[in-house]
Amino acid sequence: MNRRLMKRRDFLKLLITGAGTIAGMQLFQNVQANVHRAMAAGPVGESTHKWAMVIDQAKCTGCGYCTEACRAHNDVPPEISWNRVIHAGKVGSKDVYISRPCMQCQHAPCVEVCPVSASYYRADGIVMMDYDKCIGCRYCEVACPYGARAFNWETFTGDNPAVPEWGQPEVPRRPRGVVEKCSFCYQRIDRGLERGLKPGVDPEATPACVVACPVGARKFGDLNDPESEVSKLLANHPSYRLREDLGTGPRVYYLPAREEASS
Amino acid sequence: MRIKPFRFPAWRLLSPTPSHGWLIALGGVMLAGAVSGVIVLTKGLVVTNLTDLVPWGLWITIDLSAIAMSAGAFLLCAAVYLLGLKRFQPLARTATFIGLIGYSMAVLCLLFDIGRPDRFWHALVFWNPHSVLWEVTICVTLYFTVLLLETAPILGQAEWVQRRWPRLARRLASVHHYAPVFAMIGLGLSMLHQSSLGATYGVLKARPIWYRPDLSVLFIVSAMAGGPALTALASTLAASLSSKVKVNDGLIDQLSHFIGWVLAAYLYFRFWDAFAMTYTYEPGRTEGLSLLTSGPLSFNFWIGEMLLGAVIPIIILLNPRLRSRKLLRMIALALVVGGVVAYRWDTNLAGQLVLLTYLPQEITVRYTAYIPSLVEFLVGAGIVAYGLMAFTLGARYLNVVNHEVAPEAEHQMKMVTAGTI
Secondary structure, three states, rough: HHHHHHHHHHHHHHHHHHHHHHHHHHHHHHHHHHHHHHHHHOOOOOOOEEEEEEEEEEOOOOOOOOHOOOOOOOHOOOOOOOOOEEEEEEOOEEEEEEEEOOOOOOOOOOHOOOOOOOOOEEOOOEEEOOOOOOOOOHHHHOOOOOOOOOEEOOOOOOOOOOOHHHHHHHOOOOOOOEEHHHHHHHHHHHHHHOOOOOOOOOOOOOOOOHEEEEEEEOEEEEOOOOOOOHHHHHHHHOOOOHHHHHHOOOOOOEEEHHHHOOO | OOOOOOOOOOOOOOOOOHHHHHHHHHHHHHHEEEEHHHHHHHHHHHHHOOOOOOOOOHHHHHHHHHHHHHHHHHHHHHHOOOOOOHHHHHHHHHHHHHHHHHHHHHHHHHHHOOOOOOOOHHHHHOOOOOOOHHHHHHHHHHHHHHHHHHHHHHHHHHHHHHHHHHHHHHHHHHHHHHHHHHHHHHHHHHHHHHHHHHHHHHOOOOOOHHHOOHHHHHHHHHHHHHHHHHHEEEEEEEEOOOOOOOHHHHHHHHHHHHHHHHHHHHHHHHHHOOOOOHHOOOOOOOHHHHHHOOOOHHHHHOOOOHHHHHHHHHHHHHHHHHHHHHHHHHHHHHHHHHHHEEEEEEHHOOOOOOEEEEOOOOEEEEEEEOOHHHHHHHHHHHHHHHHHHHHHHHHOOOOOOOOOOOOHHHHHHHHHHHHHH
16 A cells, blocks of 8 residues: 555656646746737737827817717617717816727737637737627726726617717627727728728728717828828827826827917 | 435424524525526626626625635645645545535626626637636636546445445545545646636736735635635534534644634735835825725725734634634634635725726826625525535535544545455
């Protein structure tokens, strides 16, 4: 019996050593991969595009057209807003607003934490949701610093009050129990590109909120194209992004409202 | 040899005993929970008080607590089969059974909590190895399998199973041969996911009060106190409520002593963790801390977690004279369990009740609120009642708390396996 026990102990030792070595190597590789990922210039991909949005706070009047157009084109239920417009104080005597779509982060916390990879990066930088994979654990909601995500607490049935006044739905309605968010109107971009249109220039290929803005406060385009309107705006104007300290690398830029602009 | 069929003596129902009352009460709570559960599944999570600002609530707390309370299984199995502290084997047996119940409770909680319970298996298929929650899911799934294998011998050793299905019983009991391997795998998996549950919160930069490496350490250390505490408490309780259940008080005394030291270590880590956060103002973190020290969670924190959950049990469990008084020791163990549950509740809420705005001018803080809805309470109570019911039945019919028979069983097991080879 003693020999049996010794054998078993030897076997256990061998197993522990083996498992420990493998686990150690895995851990090492994982740490390496994580550090690389954190330092790399965003999601690796083949796309030639890098979509970005520029929102000019000097022009924004807080009318909320963007939210309504988004609601209609993406069939968003009334209690959810993919794009929220928030009163952000005053500059001089003028009210200033923050219009907040999904930031389409370069290092998106939601993508990092999703246990089923329902949130993922597209090669062109859009942070996408796979509504067929999402299990509704809401970890991404807890992780997003921008409150850009909303859970479908109940089934959205009946008519969308924003339709047809603000547009027609272009994507399927999400089922109860999944988290949803702004997708930069990927469907408009993709269909537009197929038809040879230019997102940011041709309205049919541009996010609905940008098209709907009555004062032209929102611009959309390709950061990889130095001639695009967003590239030029960012090159010639001071801009900022929300919570840059977090290192998320948002693809939504803001041109701040300044005192002289209001006078 | 004739095999006597297992029969429940029906006449017993006609003369109710206190234990029947207990089981009927638990059944009632479970029924209420089941009805509420059906409401949740049909109407959706809109019937909860959870919001997009506080998406994790009572059920997540029960889930976290149930997993923490199951930590006795991996600890005691490691002590018995890897460190060779064979005398703790009967306690390991009880802890394993409690672990199985705890993990099944956690899974039940999650099934109600996730928006798409029909997709519970997605994490096993659509991998995101970068997500700590994915790692937790995989570990929990694997460890649940280990627990099933570890509890199989308990079923195989039960007298009525042996009488009715002798072959099955022998086969189930023979699984015990691999106990050391299970103990090792269980130790690895538990160290991983018990800590990762803390890291689930700890890696979120958007929530400053959570964003610190200590959470994973605090989660596993508190689980190492809470898990064995529940095992010791449940064993003592079962022995004092039923004349059939026999425990070795010396073993429980030793385990309680160990729990006292773990708790002291936990308090030490917790102190430096909290103390370090009191220096300098950090938006969101300071507010989160003040929710605990002087806000709506302060009673939980000071009284529930610190005084009752740590300081008093440490004094009782580390003092041989106080510890030897059975009632006092039981109270201390119950306080440890309560303290760990309070810690999970407070941790989960502290990060969600404080919201950092993302407005550029100044980083300001907003407060949110959360009180579980009736449906949430009922489902939660139903799940807890299920756990208590499962343990009660286990103690009665599977002999899960028995400090007299087990060492014998260990010996028998070797004979059985030697005979089959």
